[in-house]
Amino acid sequence: MKLDEIIKQPENRKLEFKETLPNKSDLCKTVISFANDAGGELYIGIKDNPREVIGVPEEDLLQIEEKISNTIHDNCYPPILPEILFANHNGKYVVIVKIFKGNTPPYYLKSKGKENGTFIRVGSTNRLANKEIIEELERQKQGISFDSLPVYSKRMDELDISLFASRFEKITGEKLNKTILNKINLIITDQNTQFPTNALILLSNDEIRNKLFPYAKIECARFKGTIPGDFIDQKTIDDPLSFQAEEAYKFVLRHISQGSTYEGVYRKDRWEYPVIAIREVIRNAVIHRDYSLKGKDIKIAIFDDKIEITSPGKLMPTIDFDDMESGQSDIRNKVLASVFKKLGIIEQWGNGLRLIAEELRKYPEIKFEWSEPGISFRVTFRKINYNPEIQKVENIQTADDYGRLRTITNDYERLTLEEKEILLYVLDNGKITRKKATEILNVQNTKAYETLTSLVEKNLIQRQGKGRSTYYVLKN
CATH class of the missing domain: 3.30.950.30 (Schlafen, AAA domain)
Structure with a gap:
């Protein structure tokens, strides 16, 4: 240069x-x-x-x-x-x-x-x-990673890894025996006794995980406005490590909007943020954070104008987020990365940054930023054309809608935008007909019927009446 x-x-x-x-x-x-x-x-x-x-x-x-x-x-x-x-x-x-x-x-x-x-x-x-x-x-x-170090305060045969073992077998088809644990460096034998590594402690559901790594969690928050302050929603994710990224991703999806357009008879959904890029950043935060740093957790903060994901530990020396498409790969937690690859949480090495770059190209209205505040690494997805007046109205509605929908379902994030609109109408009016659903969703009659049927199958609404007198109400 x-x-x-x-x-x-x-x-x-x-x-x-x-x-x-x-x-x-x-x-x-x-x-x-x-x-x-x-x-x-x-x-x-x-x-x-x-x-x-x-x-x-x-x-x-x-x-x-x-x-x-x-x-x-x-x-x-x-x-x-x-x-x-x-x-x-x-x-x-x-x-x-x-x-x-x-x-x-x-x-x-x-x-x-x-x-x-x-x-x-x-x-x-x-x-x-x-x-x-x-x-x-x-x-x-x-050339030693912190997650590969042995933990001598608990022997392997005393450690509860039931949740991890169950998930490992379900995904890989392999039973998680000591041979496999040894092969993927999750246990170490010392003086004829087997001890877990830090990686296995983090993956376990044993009580020792919270004692040794009480900070190995993700704090999620949806704030009202553009700076930390009043919470609309918050959640602490302190599950075993292999479950954390997915739970954090669900939290983000619950608090961002998804719109729909139609090309002919085909519906095309688009989130307000590049969710594939966000998913990869969350995974990177879990896999590459520095677990040797005490008192620091991953933080995901959702504001009106941006999403911030902050991970403890400095960016690895050979990684440059200004050149994401070059296939860079530098691993802080070598054991965990190998396990996560087996579980399908990450794909081939160096592919995550490329996926982020590809997804960002589809969202010119979102600015991608990164920084190192203190001994941590932060990624920000910022709305370039943020309008506080428009957003203020949208957020009041979203926060209120979210609260009302939570009263009837815990699977808010699994609902489509159309299903949410139907449920909100029923909450406000007590019942809905297929004709009214067609008007609200501005779709063809068959599409409205599919949405209503989906909600019936999810046990959220039930059909009443017969023939032209058919209508739908909340499930008792």
């Missing part, structure tokens, strides 16, 4: 601008943070706010290069080897310090030691890493 394009970008995870050569401490913190994450580039001679190329005197370039190299060599450990370049921008020189993703993290300040001198990149800032982050960096160096 050319310098003219680079200087237009905001500072971020992999990019930082400095007007002059930073002091020793700031330079090393930035270099260490880049090396512990995805790498990055530091541009010296560029003012950040307002963005302007100030330049570095040409006669100082070699001296600056030497000073940078010596400072990094003398103060950073393990050794970090920067690439230092010079760029001429309209007669003004810029120093570019390229730092590559390190293979032997954690990197830290020699003078502070590992515990007090390890820094990570959080958005456009450098943050001191805590004990949990340092341990994760150590595991990355060794």
